[in-house]
Amino acid sequence: MQLDCYLNFDGKAEEALNFYAQCLGGKVSALMRYEGSPMDNKELPAAWKQKVMHGTVDADGAQIMASDVPPGMGGGGYKGFAVSVWIKDGVDRARKVFDALAAGGKVTMPFAPPFWGGHFGMLVDKFGVPWMVSCE
Known part of the structure; x- marks a missing residue:
């Protein structure tokens, strides 16, 4: 079994993932944006098209994953x-x-x-x- 951490952010997932990669000596991988995804529709605010739909930091065999959650969907906190x-x-x-x-x-x-x-x-x-x- 492998148990991983998945964090939701209010628009700062990319900044957080880069910060964690630097702190943990890892690298950001699997960075996917909302633009071009099934979530890219008329309900998605234009400012969110380049936000992170999914991203991962790999460090020493461990990973931490994160995404930006559009307004009203419960990110952060x-x-x-x-x-x-x-x-x-x-x-x-x-x-x-x-x-x-x-x-x-x-x-x-x-x-x-x-x-x-x-x-x-x-x-x-x-x-x-x-x-x-x-x-x-």
């Missing part, structure tokens, strides 16, 4: 969950990922050794997405 990333390459890389994701956002728990061991921190990124970053 994250509550009651967090994206969790476990960094296997050690504390230094985990701290770099944490600091990169926190840029422009808000740290809710500093990246430090918790009572259970390893290192752990929590943040809300500049797009409003909550994250937990941990390592051994």
Whole structure:
């Protein structure tokens, strides 16, 4: 089984995917636009034709997917969950990922050794997405 994260945005999916690719050391792939898709109809606002219908960031064998959700369809507004990333390459890389994701956002728990061991921190990124970053 593989469990993946799929985030919805109010028009900033491409910016978010590029940000996550940079933070996680990955690359954006499978970027599809609304234009030319079955969603490209008279109900789709013209400003949304170049928005992301689907996109993926691949990083170290993991992926995070996202799309822009047209107005009134429930994009963004994250509550009651967090994206969790476990960094296997050690504390230094985990701290770099944490600091990169926190840029422009808000740290809710500093990246430090918790009572259970390893290192752990929590943040809300500049797009409003909550994250937990941990390592051994």
